[in-house]
Amino acid sequence: MAQNMEMRIDIKVGLNLRFEGAPEQTLLGRVVSDTVAVQLQDYRGLQPKLQVASGDRVLVGQPLLQDRGRPELVATAPVAGTVKSINRGARRRLSQIILQADGAESVPFPTFDSRQIDGLGAAKVREALQQSGLWLALRARPFDCVASPAIQPRALFITAIDSNPLAADPAVVIEARREEFIAGVSALAQLPSGNTYVCLAPDTNIPLPQNARVQRAEFGGPHPAGLPGTHLHATGLEVRREPDLWHVGYQDVIAFGSLLLRGQLDGERVIALAGPGVENPGLMQVRLGSALSALPVPHKEMDKQVIAGPLLGLAKKADYLGRFDLQVSVFPAGASVRKSGGIWRNAALRLLATPRTSESLPPVVRPHAGMLxxxxxxxxxxxxxxxxxxxxxxxxxxxxxxxxxxxxxxxxxxxxxxxxxxxxxxxxxxxxxxxxxxxxxxx
Incomplete structure (x- = not known):
């Protein structure tokens, strides 16, 4: 049986920030949102063409839209229900599809056992990803766009580490769904011409399929140790203008494994609900695109703001979870979101650097005199x-x-x-x- 290759990279520079309200790494429950949103801003490079109209009934896994030039690329419904509204933004561009969830009916997909999955071949893996809409979870560098079906990737990076503040521990989520994760990795590893790198925190007990082209890559050190850009750079692969280096998140890998094993699209994810405004921070199971108003906040006696997404990078005030949002943080209303830089605190929040960094640098303080x-x-x-x-x-x-x-x-x-x-x-x-x-x- 082929053995996995292994590599270990220690990131020496970066910054770990700690906030009050770190999540307990335990699943506390499931939140059922009556409405969910499919948001076009999550799919860079997609030119959408609607396949539904307001008032239509849809099943889980039914196409809502397709790409104009690449009709094999579709976004599918994460819930069964009714198309509540179709929203447009500037220049009448499609921005959002809101679904009213009121059922559990699902489009059936083919099922496979683990041995069949190991030998599916790239063509059938592509077909399953495209028909289910899970292809849109694949993102490509350069440009960080939706992966092109016309390109064979040179390498695939599976992000199973999260170094963002207040994030869920991927190992906890994967442990609960080991079979689906292994199946998803095994199938996706058939896509690239080169290696599939499963990127993990050091000494993480995450199972992998026995495959010589699946490489276990452990990344230690401070943030950004958990980012795909860091992983790609560490391998030394040349980044060309053709977007043929792909990455995908661990929960989408689980969803793909579940699709192949069960024949149904998994429209739910596990997120971290945390921050100083949450009384019992922890992990919650939610529907993709859930309304933030459905989450069990606020709790503590303070004026609050609810932020979706990673605190370092793409945190945003929003009404619904984005396609790739795996955390929701609740902060005092006085905290501000710096453009593309994260959410920051008022005087009530603590901001600390790990020992690996030489000092803490809160965004409201200039570096000390003399530092270039x-x-x-x-x-x-x-x-x-x-x-x-x-x-x-x-x-x-x-x-x-x-x-x-x-x-x-x-x-x-x-x-x-x-x-x-x-x-x-x-x-x-x-x-x-x-x-x-x-x-x-x-x-």
């Missing part, structure tokens, strides 16, 4: 390149220099710590996205 800005960035920059030149290139919008300096392997979340520690409050994450869009337009 480049030194600030180097303390949170885990990549081989020097940060100063790249950050300058994306700020001025120079795509040629940015490519030479390594921007193609990055997404906004990878520059969130630079936003945080920047003494002048620059939005490097937003500048990176604009630069990537210019590069993509040139292709």
């Amino acid at each position: 800005p480049v030194e600030v960035f180097e303390r949170v920059w885990p990549y081989r390149t020097s940060p100063a030149a790249l950050l300058r290139a994306v700020l001025i919008g120079d795509p040629d220099d940015a490519v030479q300096l390594g921007c193609l392997g990055l997404a906004e979340e990878d520059l969130a710590l630079c936003n945080l520690v920047c003494p002048s409050g620059q939005d490097y994450a937003g500048a990176l996205r604009r630069t990537l869009e210019r590069i993509e337009q040139q292709l």
Whole structure:
């Protein structure tokens, strides 16, 4: 039987932030939201064409929309019910589909046993992903867009580590669904021409299928040790302009394994509900796209704001969970969200750095006198390149220099710590996205 390859990477720089209200790593219950949202902002690169109208009945796994140029790419319903509303944003672009959940009927999909899954082949794996809508969980670098079905990936990164503050421990979630996770990894590993890297925290007891092309990659150290950009960079793979390095989250791997074993689309995820505004922080099972108003908050006696998404990178005030949101945090109303940089506290919250970092740098405090800005960035920059030149290139919008300096392997979340520690409050994450869009337009 083929043995898994193993690698261990220790991230020496970064920043771990600790807040009050860390979640107990225990599933506390299940929340049933009467309405859920499918949000188009979660699917970069998709050109949507509606397949339903307001008032239509839908089943779990039924297509709601498809890509105009690639009709095999569909977004499917995570619940059974009725299309409550179809919302549009600027220039009448489709932005959101709201579903009223009132049933459990599901579109049936083919089932396979574990031995069959091991030998499915890339074509059948692609077919299952596309028909179920789970293909949209695959994201590609560069550009961090929906993976193209016309491309065979050189490598696949399965993110089974989360170094964001107040996040759920992936090992806890995976342990409860070992069979589905192993099945999902086994199937997805048939897609790339090269290795599938299952990225984990050190010494994590997460099971893997016995496959020589499935590599166990452990990442230790502070945030951003849990980000796909860090994992991709650590392998030393060249990032080309063709988006052929893919990544996928561990709960989507579980959902795909469940689809193959059970023949039904799993429209639920486990999230961390945490923060100083939650009395009993822990893990909750929720529907994809659940309304935040359905969650059991607020509890403590304070004015609050509820934030969806990781605190370092893409945290946002919203009415519904996004497709990739695996945490919801509740903070005092006075806390502010820095653009693409995270949520920060008023004086009531504690902000600490781990011993691996030389000092804590709250965003409201400038570095001490005499420290050059480049030194600030180097303390949170885990990549081989020097940060100063790249950050300058994306700020001025120079795509040629940015490519030479390594921007193609990055997404906004990878520059969130630079936003945080920047003494002048620059939005490097937003500048990176604009630069990537210019590069993509040139292709």
